[in-house]
Amino acid sequence: MKSLFALLVCTILAGCGTQVPLRGQAREDYLKSIKTYGEYWDKPGMTKESWRQDWVACGGMSDGGYVSGPRLNGETADFAASRRTARQLDACMTKKGYSFIGKRFQGHSRFFTQRNV
Numbered sequence: 325m326k327s328l329f330a331l332l333v334c335t336i337l338a339g340c341g342t343q344v345p346l347r348g349q350a351r352e353d354y355l356k357s358i359k360t361y362g363e364y365w366d367k368p369g370m371t372k373e374s375w376r377q378d379w380v381a382c383g384g385m386s387d388g389g390y391v392s393g394p395r396l397n398g399e400t401a402d403f404a405a406s407r408r409t410a411r412q413l414d415a416c417m418t419k420k421g422y423s424f425i426g427k428r429f430q431g432h433s434r435f436f437t438q439r440n441v
Contacts, residue, residue: 381416
């Protein structure tokens with residue numbers, strides 16, 4: 325019984341502490357590097373305000389995020405509504421002349437960026 329308990333404790337502890345916490349300036353730099361989905365859209369000559377207006381006009385939130393609606397009848401995938409909303413935003417921003425500067429996987433770009441993979 326003691327050996328089972330010791331094995332359990334070692335297993336739990338082996339998983340703990342594998343992530344090195346960031347402190348001070350390194351933490352601040354990391355937090356500043358995180359972008360919202362909308363901030364991965366770029367257009368030559370854009371300003372922060374013009375980007376925000378276009379993003380909101382396409383259905384995004386003013387902070388660069390977005391809210392997906394409920395699942396449609398028959399949708400079973402966990403993130404179906406989110407993917408649908410992201411595709412609509414993609415189409416709208418592309419139509420306005422923007423390019424997505426993150427990394428895409430399987431034709432869907434939401435949060436699958438170079439930094440977040």
